[in-house]
Amino acid sequence: MKKLVDEKALQQPHDHQLCMTQTLLSAEKICMDQGARLTAIRRRILELVCSSHKAIGAYELLDLFREEDTKAKPVTIYRALDFLIDVGLVHKIESLNAFIGCLQAEKKHQSVILICDDCKNAYELDAAPVYQSVFEMGKKIQFTPRSLTIELHGLCASCA
Amino acid sequence: MKKLVDEKALQQPHDHQLCMTQTLLSAEKICMDQGARLTAIRRRILELVCSSHKAIGAYELLDLFREEDTKAKPVTIYRALDFLIDVGLVHKIESLNAFIGCLQAEKKHQSVILICDDCKNAYELDAAPVYQSVFEMGKKIQFTPRSLTIELHGLCASCA
DNA sequence: TACATAATGTAATAATATAACATTACATTA
DNA sequence: TAATGTAATGTTATATTATTACATTATGTA
Ligand SMILES: [Zn+2]
Ligand SMILES: [Zn+2]
Ligand SMILES: [Zn+2]
Ligand SMILES: [Zn+2]
Numbered sequence A, B: 001m002k003k004l005v006d007e008k009a010l011q012q013p014h015d016h017q018l019c020m021t022q023t024l025l026s027a028e029k030i031c032m033d034q035g036a037r038l039t040a041i042r043r044r045i046l047e048l049v050c051s052s053h054k055a056i057g058a059y060e061l062l063d064l065f066r067e068e069d070t071k072a073k074p075v076t077i078y079r080a081l082d083f084l085i086d087v088g089l090v091h092k093i094e095s096l097n098a099f100i101g102c103l104q105a106e107k108k109h110q111s112v113i114l115i116c117d118d119c120k121n122a123y124e125l126d127a128a129p130v131y132q133s134v135f136e137m138g139k140k141i142q143f144t145p146r147s148l149t150i151e152l153h154g155l156c157a158s159c160a
Numbered sequence C: 001t002a003c004a005t006a007a008t009g010t011a012a013t014a015a016t017a018t019a020a021c022a023t024t025a026c027a028t029t030a
Numbered sequence D: 001t002a003a004t005g006t007a008a009t010g011t012t013a014t015a016t017t018a019t020t021a022c023a024t025t026a027t028g029t030a
Helices: A007-011 A016-034 A040-049 A058-066 A074-086 A128-140 B007-011 B016-034 B040-049 B058-066 B074-086 B128-140
Strands: A090-093 A098-101 A111-116 A122-126 A144-155 B090-093 B098-101 B111-116 B122-126 B144-155
Touching: A016 A040, A040 A058, A040 A074, A040 A098, A058 A074, A058 A098, A074 A090, A090 A111, A111 B128, A128 A144, A128 B111, A128 B128, A128 B144, A144 B128, B016 B040, B040 B058, B040 B074, B040 B098, B058 B074, B058 B098, B074 B090, B090 B111, B128 B144
Parallel strands: A111 A144, B111 B144
Antiparallel strands: A090 A098, A111 A122, A144 B144, B090 B098, B111 B122
């Protein structure tokens, strides 16, 4: 059960500017590699999503984005999010209808998301073995897997 | 990886009336045991949710329910669903904003839901070992688990 | 330049879910 | 059985999340 990043560190005060910088660099690289365009809007939405490790909703993002672009509309945000999700820079948390930035977007990975119901911080852990065992279960009923969502709600160390 | 029910059978034509009958009996028993009231509305919503193995949305339920009670409102449905979810007779599929009936509500169980993106049939498998391994992951970062969602999208045997 | 494609602008609306408060039904027990 | 408290439902309104449709603009390529 290899960890993607040091999640314990994320729960502590840390140099979050570094998280941001690295994510933006990843974004550049990923888009370059895929021939995708990291436009100003998309970059800005990514920055906003990644501005903390808390899950953030589309309309919260809209409010923030509007501080700079007063005429932005919901679809502006959803389009950017769709793009960022497609290229793997953002994950949607289905059980919250909210979004988090991915800290390991450059690597192919399968994640379990741990969501603190108190502070809303979301920690993404690598879950290849878990994924494997769910896929195996599927096989037994001839189910062809496409995408897996694993979300654990609870309380983080700080909030317990 | 014990199976809750014979999911292969669910994918085949089967005596679905039996599914319904058993679910309703479970509902009676569960409510009796918990001192909860299975009112006419709740029972009817449960029947509608369980009328197939396909995930169904709240507003689809509302449309169906309105065929008998023309003045029903969304909140009527959501209240009934909240109740049915609380007592374990219905599960919400977070990634679809839709609902399915539970075929094993009397047993305490932890489930993985396999959702066919084509026919929308949803199969609930028992997943205690998977749950255990996710909980273990959480422990490593002192995360106190509360509830776990595991949803696998793909294609069922019939639709692949 | 001309063209094709991708991205964005803009307006409207769809789809999902909850809040607030009034009323009715039900169970308990005085 | 009447009084009381609680649970369930009725009713209206509104909040929240997300998409459709079509026009316009930007970007890359022939
Ligand atoms: Zn950080
Ligand atoms: Zn990720
Ligand atoms: Zn059936
Ligand atoms: Zn179940």
